[in-house]
Amino acid sequence: MDKxxxxxxxxxxxxxxxxxxxxxxxxxxxxAGLTGTxxxxxxxxxxxxxxxxxxxxxxxxxxxxxxxxxxxxxxxEGIATDGxxxxxxxxxxxxxxxxxxxxxxxxxxxSKALLGRYPNPSETQVMEALGGHLCRCGxxxxxxxxxxxxxx
Amino acid sequence: xxFHTVGSNKRKIDGAEKATxxxxxxxxxxxxxxxxxxxxxxxxxxxxxxxxxxxxxLAMSGVVKIVTGADVPGPFGVAIHDQHPxxxxxxxxxxEPVAAVVARTEREAEKAARAxxxxxxILPFVQDPLAAMDPSSPVIHENMMDYKTLPFVRRVGHNTYxxxxxxxxxxxxxxxxxxxVVEGDYYFPPAVHVQMEPxxxxxxYGHDGSMIMYATTQAPFVVQTTISELLEIPYGRIQVIAPFxxxxxxxxxxxxxxxxxxxxxxxxxxxxxRLLLSREEMFSGATHGRNIKAHYKLGFDRAGxxxxxxxxxxxxxxxxxDYAINVLTGTALSGSGPYIVPDLQLDxxxxxxxxxxxxAFRGYGHPEAHLSIERLMDEAARKLNMTPAExxxxxxxxxxxxxxxxxxxxxxxxxxxxxxxxxxxxxxxQPLPKAKSHCLVGRGMAAYMKTPCMPSNAQSGALxxxxxxGSLTLSVGAVDMGQGLHTxxxxxxxxxxxxxxxRVLFKTSVDxxxxxxxxxxxxxxxxxxxGNAVLLAAADxxxxxxxxxAKVFATTPDQVAYAxxxxxxxxxxxxxxxxATGLRNLDGTAITRPFFGQGNFVAxxxxxxxxxxxxxxxxxxxxxxxxxxxxxxxxxTGETTVLRLMNAIDAGTIINPVLATEQVxxxxxxxxxxxxxxxxxxxxxxxxxRNDTLVDYKIPGIEDIACQTEVFFVQTPEESGPYGAKGxxxxxxxxxxxxxxxxxxxxxxxxxxxxxxxxxxxxxxxKGGEPK
Numbered sequence: 001m002d003k004x005x006x007x008x009x010x011x012x013x014x015x016x017x018x019x020x021x022x023x024x025x026x027x028x029x030x031x032a033g034l035t036g037t038x039x040x041x042x043x044x045x046x047x048x049x050x051x052x053x054x055x056x057x058x059x060x061x062x063x064x065x066x067x068x069x070x071x072x073x074x075x076x077e078g079i080a081t082d083g084x085x086x087x088x089x090x091x092x093x094x095x096x097x098x099x100x101x102x103x104x105x106x107x108x109x110x111s112k113a114l115l116g117r118y119p120n121p122s123e124t125q126v127m128e129a130l131g132g133h134l135c136r137c138g139x140x141x142x143x144x145x146x147x148x149x150x151x152x
Numbered sequence: 153x154x155f156h157t158v159g160s161n162k163r164k165i166d167g168a169e170k171a172t173x174x175x176x177x178x179x180x181x182x183x184x185x186x187x188x189x190x191x192x193x194x195x196x197x198x199x200x201x202x203x204x205x206x207x208x209x210l211a212m213s214g215v216v217k218i219v220t221g222a223d224v225p226g227p228f229g230v231a232i233h234d235q236h237p238x239x240x241x242x243x244x245x246x247x248e249p250v251a252a253v254v255a256r257t258e259r260e261a262e263k264a265a266r267a268x269x270x271x272x273x274i275l276p277f278v279q280d281p282l283a284a285m286d287p288s289s290p291v292i293h294e295n296m297m298d299y300k301t302l303p304f305v306r307r308v309g310h311n312t313y314x315x316x317x318x319x320x321x322x323x324x325x326x327x328x329x330x331x332x333v334v335e336g337d338y339y340f341p342p343a344v345h346v347q348m349e350p351x352x353x354x355x356x357y358g359h360d361g362s363m364i365m366y367a368t369t370q371a372p373f374v375v376q377t378t379i380s381e382l383l384e385i386p387y388g389r390i391q392v393i394a395p396f397x398x399x400x401x402x403x404x405x406x407x408x409x410x411x412x413x414x415x416x417x418x419x420x421x422x423x424x425x426r427l428l429l430s431r432e433e434m435f436s437g438a439t440h441g442r443n444i445k446a447h448y449k450l451g452f453d454r455a456g457x458x459x460x461x462x463x464x465x466x467x468x469x470x471x472x473x474d475y476a477i478n479v480l481t482g483t484a485l486s487g488s489g490p491y492i493v494p495d496l497q498l499d500x501x502x503x504x505x506x507x508x509x510x511x512a513f514r515g516y517g518h519p520e521a522h523l524s525i526e527r528l529m530d531e532a533a534r535k536l537n538m539t540p541a542e543x544x545x546x547x548x549x550x551x552x553x554x555x556x557x558x559x560x561x562x563x564x565x566x567x568x569x570x571x572x573x574x575x576x577x578x579x580x581x582q583p584l585p586k587a588k589s590h591c592l593v594g595r596g597m598a599a600y601m602k603t604p605c606m607p608s609n610a611q612s613g614a615l616x617x618x619x620x621x622g623s624l625t626l627s628v629g630a631v632d633m634g635q636g637l638h639t640x641x642x643x644x645x646x647x648x649x650x651x652x653x654x655r656v657l658f659k660t661s662v663d664x665x666x667x668x669x670x671x672x673x674x675x676x677x678x679x680x681x682x683g684n685a686v687l688l689a690a691a692d693x694x695x696x697x698x699x700x701x702a703k704v705f706a707t708t709p710d711q712v713a714y715a716x717x718x719x720x721x722x723x724x725x726x727x728x729x730x731x732a733t734g735l736r737n738l739d740g741t742a743i744t745r746p747f748f749g750q751g752n753f754v755a756x757x758x759x760x761x762x763x764x765x766x767x768x769x770x771x772x773x774x775x776x777x778x779x780x781x782x783x784x785x786x787x788x789t790g791e792t793t794v795l796r797l798m799n800a801i802d803a804g805t806i807i808n809p810v811l812a813t814e815q816v817x818x819x820x821x822x823x824x825x826x827x828x829x830x831x832x833x834x835x836x837x838x839x840x841x842r843n844d845t846l847v848d849y850k851i852p853g854i855e856d857i858a859c860q861t862e863v864f865f866v867q868t869p870e871e872s873g874p875y876g877a878k879g880x881x882x883x884x885x886x887x888x889x890x891x892x893x894x895x896x897x898x899x900x901x902x903x904x905x906x907x908x909x910x911x912x913x914x915x916x917x918x919k920g921g922e923p924k
Contacts (some may be wrong), residue, residue, distance in 0.1 A: 021558045025320075029180075034173070035173075035176070035180035036172070036174065037172020037173065038177075038348070038349070038398070038489040039179070039350075040348045040349070040350070040431070041431040041845070041846055042431065042676065043431065043845060043847075045846035046348060046429075046431075046846055048348055048511050049722065061562045065368060070897075075173065076171075076172065076173035077173045077174075079172070079173050085168060085171065085172070087169040089168070089172060090171075090747070092167075092171050093163055093164070093167035093168060093171055094163065096161075096163075096164065096810045096811060096814055098164060098166075098167045098171055098635025099399060099632065099634040099635070099636070099814060099818070100347075100348065100349070100396075100398045100400075100633055101166070101170030101171075101175055101396065102347075102398030102399060102634075103176070103348050103397065104170055104171060104350040105173045108171065125539065126854075127854050127855055130853075130854045131853060131854060131855055132853065133349070133853070133854070134346075134348060134846065134851060134853060135635050136345075136346050136347055136348055136399050136401070136822070136851060137477075137814070137818050138814075138817060138818030138819075138820075138821035138852065138857075139400060139814065139823075140820060140853070140854040140857050141817070141857055142814065143854075144854065144910065
């Protein structure tokens, strides 16, 4: 069954008729053409596909596009504004937290949500925010340090 | 030697692209009229294929083509031609491809794959390496003795396709005279790479007989060669492009899904076809690593001098073994550890089993051998009443001593004793932390040695192109899979050409049409091999530049000076940029010709391994190091917390300390995954992988990192490396597992001989039970 949805991604509204089984991840990558958000497992187990839905981190591979109808989505492509890197992105680069890069889009949006909620997150809060986000390169410590470096 | 760019922590050249989601990985590429492949995989570990009925599936909506083993060539291989892109006649593990469906959408392809009816005659299967060696076990490759092989394959028969012997002196006899003998069985179970990016390949076979492929590969030139041989497409007509990789760890080396995709593409000429593996398929339809059972015996004299070592390693190589066979070479070359072993007898066997094929996995056969040796060194130390460090210090290799394969170490190979000294000081130099209630604390170490383990003719190339703004574009055939190679090579080029780092640009995707040839990006060989090629290219570039500049200056090339991006002679100076578009005479006639800098490197004097004695110059270089672990065990839950994790490594000159540290620390974390949670669980009844999800196969998360991780670099310049550098990507995996288990033994008295030392197994054992 097909249904029409409107999903706002990084400030732009995308309208499409979608199959009711289409995931939000598929909508973002295939309908909106924003391939920054990655598919690592399609089971909600790796965190690579994390986006912010109305400000909250969600695994876009286990949410239907239908469920996101009318929602505001932020993906990795929407973090930098006016052509300038967000301080979080710069911190990830400066702390050498970016290796193969495949988990980074999910890590960055989850970190952004964390800092939005707790501008001075504790180590435990960082661990909770990035828990369940897998990075096989093992860059967790660098990511944690990158986030901590932005404490106000 | 003072450097301006080498040794500094330059930011990764691809950091901003990756941090903004702009980097295009293979699965992010869009193609016109793309068709999708889904693979029907064997549900049986060992079965004969009696018939395949694809009639109903072919009639389904969106289905374009169904390809089975009968439609594709095979067998193929490099060392041993024992695999088919799609199974023919027999399946040898659960997950082996049986048919490939090409359809308009992935979903249509998947639906149709389920509608294919395959009739199997189910055969008994065997998964344990030792059981598979037993003559009573089912034979997996009936025609093994007839397969085409390279000369270094020594088939024994039944399921044993390889036997590599290392022989030095008379270990059996010397062992009898030893004052202290320790021995034991050790098992390094299968491990899965779990790159966050699943395998993906997109190919199109052109009506003109050409093939283009985009793939998640560490080995675009191997893919090119293999496809050429398999499909009889002229080598030059195959273009393989490797964009950024989302992790490799060995799992994207050699050839993986690309053979199947190429074969399928040939059946739908003119169309792009894509195969993207699901996470479950990454467990069942891709290579695994490790899976070696070993028995080692070490004999010492009263003073702790290692007299003799006898080892037997048996790898369960899986349903085919073209890649596993080379991993065995890694085990054989490193199978005596970083020690002086006067009398050595080592037998390394490769055995077919009804499991996923073993392939390269970070460490390449070395962690498996080190597990046995480094656990036994600790046991011997206890027996001899010495500390683990004392016993190792008495036996570690040093310049002038021969290693297990008879290569005499020289100073440039590195200083393992210094590495061990650092770890001893750092680990035991401070008091043992006070254990929390219900907790036990302990410490352990492990020394290690690693060779790149590659063919004697493994080549690397580099090309330097001059741009009109005076910047340079560097291109190599080696892939950046996240390890930071292209950044390190840019630093080497900037150093060699006396330019700011920012003026060196990089062609980041490797393309077999235009990139210089490179064997493959494996074996921690690329900073060393490609780095050498970059140095040669820089020298060639300067030579060509001076030749052209001499024409302008009306002098000879040797009179031209070069510094900081400009040539000069007699007080006149011309910037590099001017040569990009060419200099002219006043009347407009051209003076200078355009030029590249090119460099091609191959190691000199490396020989094929000798399978009867192992005594050959088979390793291009060696790297030494030592790991230390301090951990805490909660006796109520069995959970371990690594308090301090440290590695002292002599990897020569370090090009970029931050990136190098990330490599060593990342590899150690990966090894901690093997030590504490990762293993494949095969279903006893069906032989399938039971834990094929990221929940059931648990890799380390942020909660699992050590409280403190430290990497110490002992920088003995490597004679054969660029600016004295050598590889660093795999080494953190080599000694970490035994160091962890030694620390666990120290804390609890529990003596794990296999993996993982998971909380439930620790609890069971603490309560006096047998770990399951």
